[in-house]
Amino acid sequence: MKKQFAKWCNIAGLVLIVCFVIKTIVDYSQYSSTLNSAPFYVWIVANAVYFILPSAIILIAGVIVKKKK
Numbered sequence: 859m860k861k862q863f864a865k866w867c868n869i870a871g872l873v874l875i876v877c878f879v880i881k882t883i884v885d886y887s888q889y890s891s892t893l894n895s896a897p898f899y900v901w902i903v904a905n906a907v908y909f910i911l912p913s914a915i916i917l918i919a920g921v922i923v924k925k926k927k
Contacts, residue, residue: 860923867920871913878909 885901 860926864920864924867916867923871917871920874909874913874916878905878913881905881909 882902882905885905886898889898889901891898
């Protein structure tokens with residue numbers, strides 16, 4: 859059971875990282891500096907908070923569960 863939980867944590871973490879890359883590319887293609895007052899790195903930071911931070915938490919949880927085994 860713990861092995862499956864660690865496996866699903868790793869898969870979910872990797873999916874979130876891939877979503878971060880895809881979302882950042884989509885945002886970059888839609889970004890226009892003349893229409894947006896904020897620089898593009900603000901979008902990258904927001905995407906990181908939404909995708910990378912939860913991904914890191916999930917991956918760390920998977921590693922901890924796997925090590926306890």
